[in-house]
Amino acid sequence: MNKQKTHLMSWMTGRSYGLTSSQHTTRTLVLENGTGIDQCPEGLLDAESVVYVPIGTDVPESFAAHVKDVVPYDGSMTELGGEAGIGPDFFLQTQSYSVAGFLVLLGPTAVRLDDDEDVDAFTEDARSAVESGEFPDFLTNPIVQLADAARFSDPLAVDDGPALRLLLDGDSVRLGPNGVRAESTDWTRTRLSPTHPLTGQLETDPWLTRYVVAVQAIQQVTARGAADVEVSGFGMRFGGQEPATTDADFEKPLLPVLLRVDGDPQVYLPAEGRLLRGDHDAVTRLEASVLTGEAAA
Structure with a gap:
């Protein structure tokens, strides 16, 4: 996996994939459509940061020189059912859990548990696997990754946090689409939403x-x-x-x-x-x- 894809998968899942995080800056930043470079908080990025920007975003040379890479993308990084294209040959889909099992997945896919329906379907599949040994085919496909893996206490996502990945959406910063919004001047305080339905399910079924x-x-x-x-x-x-x-x-x-x-x-x-x-x-x-x-x- 090349560096651009590594940063993108890290941003989607919350796993580091070997990226070394910093206490003071973020490794991967995604700008939501409509957000400009001038809205990036000062001190958010350094020479190891990769920034994904919508195609057509005006990127000053001084900004590009300050970071590791600026990667244009087409489509959406956050919309369920959406697809983000990086260059001519890499496309990343984002699907909800309750829908993904009904689709033919042809390329890298991030699967999100967004609501009660997703969490119920996920839990039902897990209980069935314990009883029968049968796992959902789509979920065990190597091209599929669970988004926000730290929600599951995933041992490979222990480094998840604002030092690893951020989403800049206007004047607020989030830890991905399901993160708590924080003011851009206090981006280190963002985290995954504690009110997500999976949080309660894990308390019941750790x-x-x-x-x-x-x-x-x-x-x-x-x-x-x-x-x-x-x-x-x-x-x-x-x-x-x-x-x-x-x-x-x-x-x-x-x-x-x-x-x-x-x-x-x-x-x-x-x-x-x-x-x-x-x-x-x-x-x-x-x-x-x-x-x-x-x-x-």
Whole structure:
């Protein structure tokens, strides 16, 4: 993934993708349609910042020289059902969760949980996965990423915040489309909205974070060509136990995720985003230590 795409995916998801954040400036800034360069708060950007601007935006040379890159985009970065085009060959769609499963997704897609309908559909899919082992095809597709991943306590989104990504919309600043508006003079105070319906759902069902981690594991192996993937805790256990959302791995989502990939056992380490191969006996023993809480995260 080139740097422009890396910054764009980081902005959509809240994951760093290796970008190093700063305490005083933001790494990726998107200007909403109708917002001009002259509305950028002083001190918001530095030489490592990438700025996405609507095509046709007047960009002074002095501004472009101060940042890492200014990237024109066509379309919308925030509108559900919209598409943003970067150059001639990269297009990023944004879809709501409750709609995405009914669409044919042909390219990189950010899926947002925007309202109660989205959260209900997401939770229902997660419960079904625990019971049956079946995950939604669209969600496990490697081209799909959940937007605002920090909402799910995603271990890969621990750096999310205004130092990583911002949306400038007129004279206010937000942490993406679902962020709390902050005055441009106090942009460090913006955050994801605490009143989002997913917040209450996670308080009731904290195990949903483990589901998100399992989805990431499936995406990893699917991107490498896997066709048949089973995940311990979702419809199966290597040791034959019945999965339950009160099990230790659901309570501690950073514990290793154990997979059967086209018949071969593998282990996904969430905190590192790495995959390891193993044999059935070793993975079964690891599963036992995971379920007793003895395995290290």
